[in-house]
Amino acid sequence: MECLEELLKCRYKLAKLVGYDSYGHRGLKGTMAKNPETVMSFLQLLTEKLSQRTAKDFQMMREMKKKLNPRNAELMPWDHPFLSGVLRAERYNIEPSLYSPYLSIGACMEGLNNLFSQLYGVSLMSEHPGAGETWSDDVRKLAVVHETEGLLGYIYCDFFHRRDKPHQDCHFTIRGGRWCQETDQYQLPVVVLMLSLPHPTKSAPTLLTPGMMENLFHEMGHAMHSMLGRTRYQHVTGTRCATDFAEVPSILMEYFATDYRVISQFARHYETGQPLPESMVARLCESKKVCGAADTQLQIFYAVLDQIYHGKPQNRSTTEILKEMQEKFYGLPYIPNTAWQLRFSHLIGYGAKYYSYLMSRAVASMVWNQCFVQDPLNRDMGERYRREMLAHGGAKEPMLMVEGMLQRRPGIEDFVDALVSELNPNFETFLMDSES
């Protein structure tokens, strides 16, 4: 507790030293949100617009708890993840192992290759690494090649589980792209895409659950941000951009990964060649909306806490602030003598920018709905997306990139509406269910 409170005090002092009102004001410079006031009104408006749905989600959880535990029916914070899982299973019963035979790693990579060639005219080509070039024998090297521009960069795919390898899926840069004045050529970007997939067996290739497939698409979104970036300087290329913009390209890929028109191009049963049935994809998408408002509300609470902690110092402990914000922005009771903030490690790395994921998701949702939902394989939109958003890395103001893509300047209200409308049920899925 002392460490955290000391850290926040020091951060405030640092920010004041260089002329800012608070650490949040300093941290948000150059982001889409620009300042803490905008972040707070985004989180507040989102809370208001979600409030009815959140209340409904908690009510469903309460009823389920009454059924499972009639003697102790009050809904507590630890019930939320468990009961939303129970409700999801009761309604949709998604069994990942029923999906994975359709999602072999080969099929998924083929799907990504198809998608990129249709959107950008770019192919992923397997290349043999030289002796000593990779850090493990199972690392694959992909050359990213454009149909007219030629080689754009390299992606090392470190996909498989290894002892001592971190479990976190991630993308990182080995070398950023940049213009080299000396040679008048572009220094090609080199990145790594790291996952922790199971190895293939004698009888089956590596099979991905829907979650693993979405993660692969997500990380590939980061990698393509680097590959398609064409910036003058390497320190602002690809993913080296404003934190609240950085997840836009990767979250956008999750929309492609859950769209049947994209999935149907590659998801085939590895033994029978049968395509993945459309109804299974639709049910998967609907299952994610179960308790979605309550889940988002929890993220809002975390983001608010991060904002307040990094605002002007207050004459009370971080625990007292947590208690107040939990009641105001979450709704489930605070448990006396606990201090959850001490486990919120993102306070350190994100520092006043934890809201970034919510805002990136809002922008990705707007881009998907306005530019790709009608035709997710549209080349003109792919080119516009590359030109307006991916090419600039962090070298252009992020809201100008969003404006260039959407051809209008969205406001906070649009961001909020984008997130709220995602929770609407898709009526076609209901029809499909009643037909079958």
Ligand SMILES: [Zn+2]
């Ligand atoms: Zn990401």
